[in-house]
Amino acid sequence: MKIEERRSTHVYRQKRMFTKEELEERESLCVHEQPAYCNAACPLKLDVKALAAALAAGDFDKALALYEKITPFPHILSTGCEAPCESSCKLGQLGEGIAIRELERAALAYGAKPKGASLLRKKQQSAAIFGADLFSLFLAGELVKKRYPVSFYCSQKDGLSLVKDCAPWLSQEAAEATAGLLNELDIAFKWGCEPEAAYWEDREKYALIAAAWDTARTLYPGLETDEAVMVCREQRLITGSTRGVLDSAFGAKRAALSADRLAQHLDPGNTRGEEGSVATRLYTSLEGVKPSKRIPVKDMDSAMAEAARCIQCHCDECIKGCAYLRHYKKFPRILTREIYNNVSIIMGDHMMNKPINACALCGQCSVLCPNGYDMAEVCHIARQNMVSTGKMPLAPHEFALMDMLFSNGEAFLSRKQPGFKKCSYVFFPGCQAAAIAPATVRAAYLDLCRRLDGGVALMLGCCGAIGDWAGRYELYGETVDFLGKELGELGSPEIIAGCPSCKKQLLSQGRESVRGIWEILEELGLPETAELRQRPMALHDACGARGDAKTQESIRRIAAKLGCEIRDTPYSGDQSPCCGYGGLTQYTNREVAREMTESCLERSPLPYLSYCMACRDRFAREGRESLHLLELVYGAAADNCPDISAKRYNRLGLKQQLLKELWGEELKMEDLGFEVEYTPEAEERMDDRMILRSDVIQVLQHLRESGEAVLEEDSGLFVTRERLGNVTFWVKYSETEKGYLVHSAYSHRMTVVNRL
Amino acid sequence: MADKNYYTVDPEGKLMCMKCRCKLQKGKAKFMYLDNGFPVELPVCPRCGFVYVPEELALGKVLSVEKALEDK
Structure with missing residues (x-):
């Protein structure tokens, strides 16, 4: 198995990730952008959330501006509206919903009217409205908003009597305020006229004609109105019924849109978009929300307090749990679309490569989302797609992939238990367990050999997850075949996995029987080595055990037997987040990986107990006391x-030790013939720059063969280099009696050649 | 027409090739990555042609160009 950089930025290949239908189906699962319940219920589409937020912040002017957006006559609407928003308020499920009309009235009472004229150009076509009712009054306001010159024919003598006739419930103050508004509007009132007579006389003067309900019926007995557009098509007359305040206001809005269409000589039903109230699919969790009662709105303070009760309904279940989504500040729907576009572009910058490769592929989102949105699957498909078209850079994943090849190459070991021709089991501890805790793996294997009947083989290697996570499906396929062949040579025994991710991965490869070591330990009981801990610990569930209740429960029982007082944290069990190792985030995006680890650790101040070695290691690196369950079981740290x-040395060392101890085989480590030492700065830089000591040694071996080096006069250090695979490594060193002292090491992926 | 160089590093006589025992000189070199070439001037041994890439260059400009190309 080999990894070669075969990319070229001059090769343009493209493959769609999803069909358009599949993309839309996936996107539709994300309800983040669905309207809030109150907003969805309002046919006028009042942005109640924004209104409440403005009021809660004391911005009454903004609140009024928001309210005036939906109606020309806020006094009438705020006092007469039937308010379906209030009965839809989510808070009503717990206690009392928000008093939205009270808030509207507070905005009116304390907010200043926005200044400035409309940006719309005055329309050429003029409109006339005959007869007064609530609908025709609202329509006049709506048409003025659209900048039509409006003439209003009515029998009333003045604005105040008109308002009082149309909205008799208004207080004197509100009626006067509305009449004042009417006077400010660009309406030519024809007071005290007979609307029906005026209609026959003047209708030809106007491009658009509208009438109050009763007037229209008088003019045309038996008149039929298309209620969807509020137009009597035959007469080209705009009219509508007045069944209630909200119905009148909404009818006027629909009618005004029809007026636009008629003015453009279009069918009034043409391209109207979504009108009226809608059904929302929003999900909003009420967890942690306390039931509360309405606060009577008497002044600005009480209005602000009532508005502050609004919980600003929205769905962010995934973001609350996932550090990756929080980092990119994007919801799955938009992220999916951007990833889809990123994969689809042929030329240009692929701006979403980083987010595609930063997801831990842990699947937490699919559990947290009320609709099961699986961002991990989207990112995984994108990675495979980009690998298939040659658009996936090798650099972010190469170190991890080389590590997998190392685990299944130089460090790989597959042996039957000494003395057994056939083994019933094979212990598969996983690459990270051998890398981080070789002593624990050794103790576990010896214990299994001692206490299980039928022989226990050992397989030190990688389950292939790394290749799979990187989207390198060819390499993964080769790994699956390789493991299959090796397991076949052992007689295909039952696999005892030491790591939940390995268990999951091996099962997905169709291996017949895979169990976790924890299940075996429950059957056998704890060994004598078990260290009892009478102390509280936070249990971190491995993301590899998501959906595996059996494993999660088994771990808790063993921890309890060990005396641990297990404290479940928020987001435990199936909801557990990834520690930052999964999906290769640790390699592709250290910043996001760190945020993932911190997010795990924020959940409890206690020492952490985990059952995946990668989690254990990442928590320890953040300075938290961190233990793997098997460390306690075997008393081996x-x-x-x-x-x-x-x-890497741990994996090789474990192989060497077990080969000698159990199978009597000596694994000779290569004698270099020279010694290499490192300054502390060099060690730190190498770890940060992902440069292995074995890389440095190969460069120095090349130096000894070629003699190629440069002396830096300023520092007095020598510098040499060698190309290893896809990377050129440079080593800065001084010579010592027995070899070299390495002061620094660096690398680049570009090749450099002479140019004549 | 003068050669285009994306980057120039002058050894200023402070680098010595240990194989050839001579000073490195400013010479023509080319970085290649993912089928893209970038002509540069770097310290080069006039005899064996060893091209020296300083640490600051590798971790600075070279790395940023690599990353930009990887996302092309």
């Missing part, structure tokens, strides 16, 4: 934050 080189 893991290494404390081994660096990338130590993780």
Whole structure:
């Protein structure tokens, strides 16, 4: 198995991730952008959330501006509206919903009217409205908003009597305020006229004609109105019924839109968009929300307090749990669309490569989302797609992939238990367990050999998850075949996995029988080595055990037997987040990986108990006391934050030790013939730059063969280099009696050649 | 027409090739990555042609160009 950089930025290949239908189906699962319940119920589409937020912040002017957006006559609407928003308020499920009309009235009472004229150009076509009722009054306001010159024919003598006739419930103050508004509007009132007579006389003067309900019926007995558009098509007359305040206001809005269409000589039913109240699919959790009662709105303070009760309904279940989504501040719907576009573009910058490769592929979102949105699947498909078209850079994943090849190459070991021709089991501890806790793995294997009948083989290697996570499906396929062949040579025994992710991965490969070591330990009982801990610990469930209740329960029972007082944290069990190792985030995006680890640790101040070695290691690196369950079971500690080189030496060392101890085989380590030492700065830089000690040694071996080096006069250090695979490594060193002292190491992926 | 160089590093006589025992000189070199070439001037041994890439260059400009190309 080999990894080669075969990309070229000059090769343009593209493959769609999803069909359009599949993309839309996935996107539709995300309800984040669905309207809030109150907003969805309002046919006028009042943005109640924004109104409440403005009021809660004391911005009454903004609140009024929001309210005036939906109606020309806020006094009439705020006092007469039937308010379906209030009965839809989510808070009503717990206690009392928000008093939305009270808030509207507070905005009117304390907010200043926005200044400035409409940006719309005055229309050429003029409109006339004959007869007064609530509908025709609202329509006049709506048409003025659209900048039509409006003439209003009515029998009333003045604005105040008109308002009082149309909205008799208004207080004197509100009626006067509305009449004042009417005077400010660009309406030519024809007071004290007979609307029906005026209609026959003047209708030809106007491009658009509208009439109050009763007037229209008088003019045309038996008149039929298309209620969807509020137009009597035959007469080209705009009219509508007045069944209630909200119905009149909404009818006027629909009628005004019809006026637009008629003015453009279009069918009034043409491209109207979504009108009226809608059904919303929003999900809003009421967890942690306390029931509360309405606060009577008497002044600005009480209005602000009532508005502050609004919980601003929205769905962010995924973001609350996932550090990755929080980092990119994007909801799955928009993220999916951007990833889809990223994969689809042929030329240009692929801006979403980083987010595609930063997801831990842990699947937490699919559990947290009320509709099961699976962002991990989207990112995984995108990675495979980009690998297939040659658009996936190798750089972010190469170190991890090389690590997998190392686990299944140099460090790989597959042996039957000494003395057994056939084994009933094979212990598969996983690459991270061998890398981080070789002593624990050794103790576990010896214990299984001692207490299980039928022989226990050992397989030290990688389950292939790394190749799968990287989207390198060819390499993964080769790994699956390789493991299949090796397991076949052992007689295909039952696999005892040491890691929940390995268990999941091996099962997905169709391996017949895979159990976790924890299940075996429950059957056998704890060994004598078990260390009892009478102390509280926070249990972190491995993301590899998501959906595996059997494993989660088994771990809790074993922890209890060990005396641990297990404290479940928020987001435990199936909801558990990834520690930052999964999906190769640790390699592709250290910043996001760190945020993931911190997010795990924020959940409890206690020491953490985990059952995945990668989790254990990442928590320890953040300075938290961190233990793997098997460390307690076997009283054998893991290494404390081994660096990338130590993780390799641990795997090799374990192989060497067990080969000698159990199978009497000597694994000779290559004698270099020279010694290499490192300054502390060099060690730190190498770990940070993902440069292995074995890389440095190969460069120095090349130096000894070629003699190629440069002396830096300023520092007095020598510098040499060698190309290893896809990377050129440079080593800065000084010579010592027995070999070299490495002061620094760096690398680049570009090749550099002479140019004549 | 003068050669286009994306980057120039002058050794200023402070680098010595240990194989050839001579000073490195400013010479023509080319970085290649993912089928893209970038002509540069770097310290080069006039005899064996060893091209020296300083640490700051590798971790700075070279790395940023690599990343930009990887996302093309």
